[in-house]
Amino acid sequence: MREKLLRVGTTYIPVTNVENSYEWYVNKLGAELSYKDEDKAILNFANQSIFLVKSKESQxxxxxxxxxxxxxxxxxxxxxxxxxxxxxxxxxxxxxxxxxxxxxxxxxxxxxxxxxxxxxxxxxxxxxxxxxxxxxxxx
Incomplete structure (x- = not known):
């Protein structure tokens, strides 16, 4: 096999409230919001795309x-x-x-x-x- 995996492009993080979570990541960690709907938010920070995905409680x-x-x-x-x-x-x-x-x-x-x-x-x-x-x- 000649080709290999080059980098981690996206990380998925479970959250219970997409709105509160993306605001926390933006305000506390300096992330940039690139997309949001009711089920997920896509953030750019630390040279990576981070998806905050609405999940069940305690996940x-x-x-x-x-x-x-x-x-x-x-x-x-x-x-x-x-x-x-x-x-x-x-x-x-x-x-x-x-x-x-x-x-x-x-x-x-x-x-x-x-x-x-x-x-x-x-x-x-x-x-x-x-x-x-x-x-x-x-x-």
């Missing part, structure tokens, strides 16, 4: 690992520890539910945050080398 994108720990399905990247600390402060100031900045035993630091429906996301202080190279980020 989330989280899952539990073999030890019973609730996990996130998406990790966002920022460019360095200073950026991670700044976005953590910004999220805290915007009253986003955030965890503490953690050392998980690998390079960089992380923290988790949650949206209105309890979808759990991760933020990591290390940009991938390919992303840095493509967008000519030197720091």
């Amino acid at each position: 989330s994108s989280n899952f539990y690992d073999c030890y019973g720990t609730e996990r996130f399905s998406i990790t966002f990247e920022v460019n360095g520890l200073t950026a991670l600390e700044a976005i953590h402060r910004d999220f805290t100031d915007k009253e986003i539910r955030v965890g503490e900045i953690e050392n998980r035993g690998h390079s960089g630091r992380n923290f988790v945050f949650f949206d209105l429906d309890g979808n759990k996301f991760d933020v990591w202080s290390e940009l991938s080398p390919l992303f840095k190279e493509k967008y000519l980020i030197t720091q």
Whole structure:
């Protein structure tokens, strides 16, 4: 097989109220709304298309690992520890539910945050080398 998958283009996130959720993502995370109807909203942010899809109550994108720990399905990247600390402060100031900045035993630091429906996301202080190279980020 010569062809291969090149990138993740779209992520789907379950939400109970499309209107409230898209406004939260736009106002709290700086997403751009590109489409909305009563069942979904399409957002552009973090170099990806994010679909907020109306779902049943208590549905989330989280899952539990073999030890019973609730996990996130998406990790966002920022460019360095200073950026991670700044976005953590910004999220805290915007009253986003955030965890503490953690050392998980690998390079960089992380923290988790949650949206209105309890979808759990991760933020990591290390940009991938390919992303840095493509967008000519030197720091």
